Amino acid sequence: MAKKKKKKKVSPVKNQVAEHVEQVPLEHEPSVADDAISEQEKIAEEEAEDLLATNIVRAKDVHKIFKMGDEEVHALKGVDFKVNRGEYVALMGPSGSGKSTLFNMIGGLDKPNAGRVFIDEVDIAALSTFELAWLRCHKIGYIFQTFNLIPVATALDNVMLPMLFADVQQSEAQDKAVELLRKVGLGERVFHKPVQMSGGQQQRVAVARALANDPAIVLADEPTGNLDSVTGRQIIELLREINKTEGVTVISATHDYKMLTVCDRIAWLTDGAIERYASRDELEIKEGSTDGE
Amino acid sequence: MREMEQIIILPYRKVLQIAWQGMRIRLLKTFLVTSCIALALAFLTFIMCSNGMVEQLGERASEQLQQRLAREGLLEQLLSTEQRSQTAWMLGIALMISFAGIVNAMLISVTERFREIGTMKCLGGLDSFIVKLYLAESLFQGTVGTTIGIVVGVVLAYVEGLNRFGSEAFQLLPIVTLVQILVISFVAGVVLTVLGALYPAWSAAKMEPVDAMRSEV
Numbered sequence: 438m439a440k441k442k443k444k445k446k447v448s449p450v451k452n453q454v455a456e457h458v459e460q461v462p463l464e465h466e467p468s469v470a471d472d473a474i475s476e477q478e479k480i481a482e483e484e485a486e487d488l489l490a491t492n493i494v495r496a497k498d499v500h501k502i503f504k505m506g507d508e509e510v511h512a513l514k515g516v517d518f519k520v521n522r523g524e525y526v527a528l529m530g531p532s533g534s535g536k537s538t539l540f541n542m543i544g545g546l547d548k549p550n551a552g553r554v555f556i557d558e559v560d561i562a563a564l565s566t567f568e569l570a571w572l573r574c575h576k577i578g579y580i581f582q583t584f585n586l587i588p589v590a591t592a593l594d595n596v597m598l599p600m601l602f603a604d605v606q607q608s609e610a611q612d613k614a615v616e617l618l619r620k621v622g623l624g625e626r627v628f629h630k631p632v633q634m635s636g637g638q639q640q641r642v643a644v645a646r647a648l649a650n651d652p653a654i655v656l657a658d659e660p661t662g663n664l665d666s667v668t669g670r671q672i673i674e675l676l677r678e679i680n681k682t683e684g685v686t687v688i689s690a691t692h693d694y695k696m697l698t699v700c701d702r703i704a705w706l707t708d709g710a711i712e713r714y715a716s717r718d719e720l721e722i723k724e725g726s727t728d729g730e
Numbered sequence: 731m732r733e734m735e736q737i738i739i740l741p742y743r744k745v746l747q748i749a750w751q752g753m754r755i756r757l758l759k760t761f762l763v764t765s766c767i768a769l770a771l772a773f774l775t776f777i778m779c780s781n782g783m784v785e786q787l788g789e790r791a792s793e794q795l796q797q798r799l800a801r802e803g804l805l806e807q808l809l810s811t812e813q814r815s816q817t818a819w820m821l822g823i824a825l826m827i828s829f830a831g832i833v834n835a836m837l838i839s840v841t842e843r844f845r846e847i848g849t850m851k852c853l854g855g856l857d858s859f860i861v862k863l864y865l866a867e868s869l870f871q872g873t874v875g876t877t878i879g880i881v882v883g884v885v886l887a888y889v890e891g892l893n894r895f896g897s898e899a900f901q902l903l904p905i906v907t908l909v910q911i912l913v914i915s916f917v918a919g920v921v922l923t924v925l926g927a928l929y930p931a932w933s934a935a936k937m938e939p940v941d942a943m944r945s946e947v
Contacts, residue, residue, distance in 0.1 A: 546852060546940045566857060573939075574854020585849045585943065589755040601744070602854040646853070 492555070493654060493686050494520040494543050499552035501538050512538040514709040515552065520688055522653075525680045525699065528690040530706030537658060539706065540690040544577060544656045545569055557653060574602045578647025578685075580676075582659035584639040586631040592618055592642045593627045599649040610649075617645040621675060637668035644675055648683070655679065657689040661696070670695050742866075745859065749866035759839060764875040766835045770828035771879025771919045772886065777824040778911045779887030781817050783895070783902040784808050795898050804894075829922060836868060836926030840934070847934040848942030857935040864931035865924065872923030880915050884908075 496518040503510040512535045520526050520543075530536045541547040542554050545561045554561045557576060564572065573579075578599075586595045596614035605613070618627055621641040631639050640660060647655050657676060661669030677699040680687045689696060697703060697717070705712045753760040787796070787808060799805035807813060847860055891899030934942050 541940045544852075547938045570851070570854050570856045573852060579852045581849075581943075585845065585852075587846055587849065589752070594751075598850070599853040601748070602850075602856075602859070650854075 491522045492519045493522045493524075493557055494518070494688065495555040495558075496539070496543055497553045497555075499539070499542055499549045499554060501535070501542065501547070502550050512709055513542070513549070516706075516709070516711055518543070518704065518711060520686060523680070523684050523686055525677060525687045525701045526689070527696045527700040527703045528688065528706060529692060529696075529703055530712075531692070534706045535709040536690045536692075536706050540656065540658050540688070543688065544579060544658075545573060546579075570602075574599060575650050576653050578649070578652040578655040580640070580643050580647050580655065580657040580660045582662035584631070584636070584643050584663070586639055586642055586646070588631050591628045591630055592623060592634070592645075595631075595642055596646045596649055599646060603650050605650075614645070614649065617648055618642070620648075621645045635668075636664050637671060640664060640668075640672050641675065644672070644679070648679065648685070651683075652685065654686045654688060657687065657691075659691055659693075660689060661691065661693045666695065669693060673699055742862070745862045746866050749863050749870065752863075753867060753870065760871065763835045763839050764871050764878070767832050767872060767875030767919060767923055768879035768882065770831040771876050771915055772883040774824040774828045774918070775880045775883025775911060775915045776887045776890075777817075777820050778915065779884055779903065779908070780890055781821060782907050782911065783887070783891050783899065784813075784817070786902045786904065786907075787895075790902050790904070791895065791898060795895060799895075825918075828918065832919070832922040833926035836923055837930055840864060840927050840930040844930075844934050844945050845943050847931070848937070848939045848944075851935070851939040851942065860935040861928065861932055864927045868924045868927030869920070871927075872920040875923065876916055876919030879919065880912060883915070884912075 496516055499513050499516045499518075500511070501513040503512055514535075516535070516539055518539065528536050528540060538547070542549050543556070545554070545556060545564075548562060556572060559572065561569065561572075586592075587598065590598070593611070593614050596617055597610045600610035600613065615624070615627055618624060618641075621644050623638060623641050623645070626634060626638065629638075631642070634642070640663075643660075644655075647657075655676070660672055660676070664672060673693070673696055676687050676689070679685055687700075689700070701717060703715045703717075705715065787799070787805065791799075796805060799808070850860060851857075888899055891902065895902060934945075937945075
């Protein structure tokens with residue numbers, strides 16, 4: 438109990454989800470044996486320690502195995518990954534390095550086979566589908582390589598959809614959606630459908646949609662993958678701008694070297710593990726030689 | 731926790747609103763699916779009604795009509811065992827067409843939207859929301875399609891009856907049998923439509939969002 442109090446003190450940012458989660462481990466972890474209790478205490482201690490840091494995303498020893506017929510593909514081999522609040526992080530690595538897999542894990546879109554993933558210090562594995570949906574709705578904004586807009590709905594309706602899930606008043610949602618679309622430079626295309634827009638414009642709608650519920654994190658999976666280099670740069674800069682003005686953490690899986698010029702930190706992923714981190718300053722020289730523009 | 735529940739569970743009114751909007755936007759597709767259901771049901775109801783009429787010829791038709799039909803050799807033909815087995819076949823085929831047609835139409839119209847379901851889950855849509863959405867949509871399409879189909883089927887059956895048996899066609903089918911046929915067709919149409927839509931929608935809603943978005947159908 439004392440541990441719990443301590444936890445509360447050090448985490449003024451705790452929200453409803455986090456508060457609920459405290460009760461969850463009681464159901465999941467048997468508290469029969471003594472060593473189980475000490476284990477729990479150890480974990481609680483570690484967690485309290487980690488809470489002092491400002492990690493908004495934390496992956497701990499994450500493993501993911503895909504089964505393809507008889508073959509097992511070990512996509513993630515114990516990844517440890519931390520992202521600070523307000524950071525712009527690029528996840529880079531060759532195809533098949535587990536980049537997208539890790540990305541899906543930290544987005545709560547897929548569950549790891551082993552290890553734990555925390556978003557805003559909430560263990561994703563401990564959440565019910567209900568709470569997970571709440572988390573996706575309020576804490577995370579997603580941007581996909583293929584845009585994934587609802588094809589039959591207008592830009593406005595697309596941006597309003599997450600707000601509808603959050604039960605925002607219709608008129609309020611509409612005002613906010615228009616404002617967001619204006620912010621991403623689509624103020625005059627509010628009633629256009631995805632098919633009537635270019636790829637770059639569709640991705641802008643997706644950015645506006647990701648921001649609809651004022652998330653703490655924006656996750657972008659290869660946001661420039663389907664765009665030409667000029668449009669791609671615009672999207673990257675838009676993300677940077679949002680990151681600065683709104684204080685939103687941006688995590689982006691990418692192999693677009695243009696991303697390097699704007700992000701704070703790069704995590705290099707090779708063969709299912711994080712090979713190294715690099716800050717932007719260290720990469721300045723390399724970027725100049727690879728961008729080729 | 732209570733507050734959270736209030737935030738996330740959408741009232742049915744809203745689900746209906748979204749479902750309605752979706753169908754209106756996809757007008758052509760909604761129309762196609764609905765008419766497919768209507769067609770299948772029209773066939774089923776038509777077969778059941780005209781079978782019902784023929785079965786009652788011996789009991790309910792007037793002597794004049796029976797004599798006329800006998801003179802033309804129609805009565806014997808209609809009541810022969812050969813004809814009866816044929817009508818049983820027809821009924822079986824009608825049932826199969828309704829089943830395959832409706833379930834197939836619903837399966838396709840839902841599975842082609844798997845990516846959309848995955849996206850909705852990413853944006854915070856609950857599994858139950860997705861199921862409710864497709865329930866509302868399929869209930870609407872099922873009800874409208876089945877109703878149109880039944881009306882068309884019954885009208886066609888009476889037109890054929892008038893053609894064969896004259897104005898007595900209206901007396902041939904007892905009201906109880908007619909109501910029975912209507913109820914059976916209606917229930918069959920709506921249930922098949924809803925099941926055809928709910929099964930894929932439910933399985934997609936249960937998937938992890940990435941899997942739903944990745945699945946190519």
